[in-house]
Amino acid sequence: MPRNPNCQDCTLHQGVKNVCIWGQGPKNAKVLIVGEAPGYNEDKEGKPFIGKSGQLLREELSRAGIDPNDVYITNTIKCRPPDNKKPNAGQMKACKKYIDEEIATIKPEYVVTLGAVASKGILKKAKITEVHGKIIDTPNFKAMAAYHPAYCLYDPSKLPVLRKDLMRFGETLRGVKHRKQLFKWREINDSSVADFWTELGNCDWFAFDLETQSLDWFNPNDKVVVLSMSMDKGGGSWILPSPVMPRAPWGWKAFISFIKRVAEKIRKWGKKGVAHNGKFDNHWLWRKCNVIFPLDFDTMLASHTINENRAHALDSLATEYLDAPYYDIPLGDKQGKIPPDDIPRIHRMYRYAAKDSYYTLLMRPMMQKELEEDRSILRLFNRLVMRAARAFHEIEDPGMKVLMDRFSENRRQVAKNRDQALDVLNGMAREAIKKRVGPRKLTNWNSPQQVARLLFEDLGLPVIEETDGGAPSTGEATLVALKDLHPVANQLVKYRELEKFLTTYLDGWKALMYEDRVYFSYKLHGTVTGRYSSRLHQTPRDGTIRNCVDAPEGWTFVQGDFSQAELRVAAIISGDPELIYCFKNGIDVHWRTLLYVVQSGGAGEYVKPVLKTARKLAGKKLNFNDSIELLTKKGHEAAIAIWDGWKEARKKAKGINFGFVYGMREKKFIEYAKLKYGFEPTEEEAAKIRRAYFSLYRGLSPWHDRMKRLVKLDGYVRSLSGRLRRLPGITSPERSVRSENERQAINSPIQGFIGDFKAMALVELAEELDPNRAKVVGEVHDAILFWVKNEYLKEQLPIIAKIMQNPKLVKEFKIKLPVPIDVELDSGPWGQKGNVKWVPEKAA
DNA sequence: AGTGGAAGCGCG
């Protein structure tokens, strides 16, 4: 099939200069490189890769020792899509025959795909961040996916990755062997077990990894499939199959007691353990064998501490560090779901499992070296990250106690309300449509597509905003804007909330539950800033779900909050005198912001309430400025006692504080105000409020500027705890990318430090508290959750507060905090109104 | 039958 200038298989041929642009290069090329689609220049000249990204590609090929003239270069899609849009599925399909034909004609030994479109189209592999750089075998050629040079031009932080991938690829072409295949694995049995003990006895470090039937370590029905261990100092890799596997050398009792003996010897001999997300493996070892292995180094957490921006999956790190070939196998195989007589497939699984621990073992010293390149990073990893990893095994283990009766009753109620809301919704829609366009099929209200068709076509309502994908949005902001035009809008908001509660939480949690406990896990590497991530974090504040979480019989659930942590740390880092003054003198910052904004002529609806409230508080009529001053002094609680509306007003100010501190501009502010509080400031009013804000907190702008300068200079910012946030995108030629990186440079040190501060408290609490009296059971960013034995509440609350306010590690890290971190403790079912609050003395 | 991107929404 030759090039086809008359192709009309999709719409792309319309409006392009050159239809079906073919590749360029030697017809017998050993390497075929395939990009995405022609751009403007390519379309104009009728040749692929002649613009800036083509130039970059050729440079990088040469740098990798590959002559650009020796390779055949083409695109997945042969016609230029309009407006630099990504080709859609139909276009991909229509063009597939051409690129297949091209590959069949050239018969390359190697194919390199550039970018997600090519990777998906040619290799059927999406997730370019995970698969790039791996040499993958396919029936007709070997292949490697890499980032597209155009993407690297857009975000230069990806360029080193492309460079490294091409370098490695060049070496592969020249036949450079990256690593001698020393890897071999052995299965434990009667004749090999003596060698196993010898190797374990000789090693300094051992790596361990489990394959399991599921991720649910808390479920007694799910079993361990294999344990793999690898030893250094000349040791090899071992497979210890559980009785889940056919021909396992033991039954469950013997398997478990063997693992117990291994754990005992490891302890006795002082062997050091390394694992990739070892917290997970230790959960299983603890629940199934009642032992844990020492976790002295976690390669997943090291990877995150070394470079928070990359993927931390073991196989992608193994590719990066060790040039490991692609070695993944199907999920079912890892779970042991293999026909018992399929020995090769079982051995393939064992080999896979053994490689996991082998690669983990090999990466440990390499990562150790990288950590040692930066003293603060090394300190952070050893004294905080690894300690937290060990602590979280114990924190997660008991799960969260659920009040089952309350939970099921709430589920029933929410389901009923959801069904009712749905009926009302359907009724409304049926009526309205009948009048306008005649009968229609019932809308699936969970489908944004169908909702959009109903709102904007059938009902003829105006489109308010578009989604990222260019479709008319049916999000909450749109529905709020439409609420006076059609009752369906408001009703849909109600339905969505109930549906969310029901599916995501009340039903969604069931998969995490066993008996009366719900088991959450935390990713300590879950964010780029250094916060943790967990499903628990999204639990609605509304009591429906939260109040069902409590402590077991005889214990009390306690939540310890760092009060206003983000603004406090913003005050510390920016040095803003007003914020510092507020925190030192116990003035509520949201309240201060609110009154100042009103005083400066923003939020006009609060002028009257200011005068009224002040009059009541003073017992006489005051002028406006005196009223503001009095309210500031008396505080928000006194004001709320007089007029409940101040509560809502303070909430608005909270949004202002967070938005503006992190760089929100007028436009977004208006949107935010409209959605959350139903008032719509003009551009001018918004600008006024914003100006007032930055003149009150005059230290904020200089701090923003400082962070922008720093990140531009260094390419990273560092938090007080020494954690790095690398922002290589700051050098992008795209203003929007640079701006995004600047805002992250402002936000990350705050978010990151609070995360680390909380972790400092957490490890101390987990290590120091007497678990018979109080124990940590979870965290929510700036809050720590506990169970406290009832009779020790009085004794334990001050101990908890003291550690939370002043963790020892803060001093050890030589961090000085001019503004104290205050905490509030709250006991009773999680988030329940009317719980007992306890505020300790202010921190020193 | 499983996968992955979008859209939408819950949290700090």
Add this chain to the structure above:
DNA sequence: AAAGCGCGCTTCCACT
């Protein structure tokens, strides 16, 4: 000219 930050989960939908 234009710009809050950080997450995880469920559903739909298109695809293999």
